[in-house]
Amino acid sequence: MPRYKLTVEYDGRPYVGWQRQKNGLSVQEVIETAAHKLCGERPTLFGAGRTDAGVHATGQVAHIDLPKDYGGETVRDALNAHMRDERVAIVEAEGVGADFDARFSARRRWYLYRIFNRRAPAAILNGQVWWVSRDLDIEAMHEAAQVLVGTHDFNTFRSTHCQAKNPIRTLEKLDVTKGPGDEVHIVAMAQSFLHNQIRSFAGTLKLVGEQRWTSADVRDALDARDRTACGPVAPPDGLYLTAVDYTGEPKRTLPPYDAASAPTDID
Amino acid sequence: MPRYKLTVEYDGRPYVGWQRQKNGLSVQEVIETAAHKLCGERPTLFGAGRTDAGVHATGQVAHIDLPKDYGGETVRDALNAHMRDERVAIVEAEGVGADFDARFSARRRWYLYRIFNRRAPAAILNGQVWWVSRDLDIEAMHEAAQVLVGTHDFNTFRSTHCQAKNPIRTLEKLDVTKGPGDEVHIVAMAQSFLHNQIRSFAGTLKLVGEQRWTSADVRDALDARDRTACGPVAPPDGLYLTAVDYTGEPKRTLPPYDAASAPTDID
Structure with missing residues (x-):
């Protein structure tokens, strides 16, 4: 077949x-x-x-x-x-070929989390972004995100329903950048993720952006390996699976093009 | 008050x-x-x-x-x-001040029409763009659009329900450019527009992009001053009122930032 x-x-x-x-x-x-x-x-x-x-x-x-x-x-x-x-x-x-397996041959999964950061709610992008009204410190978020990059026991940052036996994962990239207009983008890349891992990252990094948490708090939360140490889990609205890379494909270094929120020369 | x-x-x-x-x-x-x-x-x-x-x-x-x-x-x-x-x-x-009138003091109205141009339909942007599956020639569209710029009797390009007594308008800008990802953007700017004018432009320019019409056909349609000479009217889905400029405000030369479809450094 x-x-x-x-x-x-x-x-x-x-x-x-x-x-x-x-x-x-x-x-x-x-x-x-x-x-x-x-x-x-x-x-x-x-x-x-x-x-x-x-x-x-x-x-x-x-x-x-x-x-x-x-x-x-x-x-x-x-x-x-x-x-x-x-x-x-x-x-x-x-x-x-019959040896291609979308799940088990996947080498890297790319996700984008879109935060919509302005005082007024998102009338058009409602349901497609997470609206955060308090002004976020993007640099502080990015710095704190680097605490999470690498191989760690991510038990803090996964759902209590997560079925993975092993909570250790290698997070290859977690970048926080200014997105289009009022958006803040979190790009996450790893071979695989735990259940709710990126939404747990997003909810925790938002606390850093609001200056309620520091990078040290993020490190303590990671080290706790305890779900209750995590910030609130961000809603699904802002999360996009944007690409999956496979063995033998050229290595992607930049986040993939995202149809939902993409570059233009208008400003 | x-x-x-x-x-x-x-x-x-x-x-x-x-x-x-x-x-x-x-x-x-x-x-x-x-x-x-x-x-x-x-x-x-x-x-x-x-x-x-x-x-x-x-x-x-x-x-x-x-x-x-x-x-x-x-x-x-x-x-x-x-x-x-x-x-x-x-x-x-x-x-x-009490002399500010949103409607009558407006000097320039900016609109964006977003076409989503790829073979597959728009799963996420459904209702926020006009899906056109045939490959569009953006340069040909932009060239044909220049036929419409200037002061003209736009009777061809308005709804039969348009209530304006005078069909003459001065179109200051009608640019067709490559937008983000698979989008084609039409930016229109004038002090005022007729009813359905931009959607009539978009439907007509799409025919040019599909190489079914030429610039000369657009000129003939304009010269006809006859509604039946117009291409099909594009759906409302892709149309955005993006800005209004007023007397005394600094002159805007680039299209305004558009929250629904905005720049990012991701590609």
Whole structure:
């Protein structure tokens, strides 16, 4: 059966998350239903990142085995045609070898957390950013973020529901920068993350930005290896899975282009 | 009565447009209701641009007379607090003289039309951009747009419902540029516009971008002064009122910052 690598964009709001669940519609189910309409069979979709309810993606990657060799463009266009009423789009589909596994071959996962930092709420970007009204000190946030980079036991920064047996992860990048307009961007990159890890980082770094926490407080929280030492978990609204890198692909050094919040020459 | 100048951002989707109407909720009514909750009276709001249903704004300007001198920050924060469940935000409020009239003192209105130009539909930006799947020739669009710049009878490019007696307008700027990611941006600036004028421009320039029309066709359409010569009117989804300039303010030469689609250093 020909295998396809899909690059997927979605608005997380209408869905219970990436993964199939009994309590509502998931992104996985939306795409699997479209694939069923395309091929008549019931293929299973495997995603690189199991994003939570309300979390978005501009560069989720998944693989699926289809019974026929339709060609990438046909797969992309046919799936999109069957998802017309959904907030899910296949940005790209390409044939790959049977050894490609979207989840287990992933070498680096890139996430973006968008904070909307101004006094007035976000009328247009509501649900697509986290609105923080107090003025954030971006430099202090970035400095504190560097405490978290490296190989650590991240037990403080994961959900109590996290199912990973091992809380040790290697965080390769955690950059806090001024984004477009009133946005503050947190870019996180690692081979894999724990459940709620980036939202826990974002909630904690916000405390630093508001000058309620220092870098030393972040270090103490990390060292505590205790969930209760974490700042509040940031809402899903601002979180985007923006890219997944695989073995054999050229190494990405800059964060990927993000369709939801991208560069322009207007200022 | 102290007069306030309000800079207003809104998502046009849930509303019947800027102006009060009997058939549904308008942005004007939302803000007037919030002002009533603030001051107990029923002040009227006057806006610079009467945007249609589904059209957005990041820099609409309005004025309102309030019975007390609350101060700009209080007006902004109180109105926002009373509009918590709406997709409308007061970005700025400042006290102005009684001679300031948001509509009649306006010297330049800036609009942005956002086209989302890629094969796959817009999962996240759905409703905030116009999705065009065929590859657009941006240079050809910009060149054709220059045919429209200047003082002309724009009868071809206005709604049959347009109430302006005089179809002559002076279009000061109509630039088509590559926007962020897969976006194509049309920036339009004039003292005033006719009803549906920019959406008529966008629909016509799209035909040029698809190489179905030439600059000469656009000139013929303009010269026809006939509504039926116009290309299809583009949907409201991609249209944003981004700024209004007033007499005595420094002259703006670049398009204003647009909160919905703004610059970043990420690529």
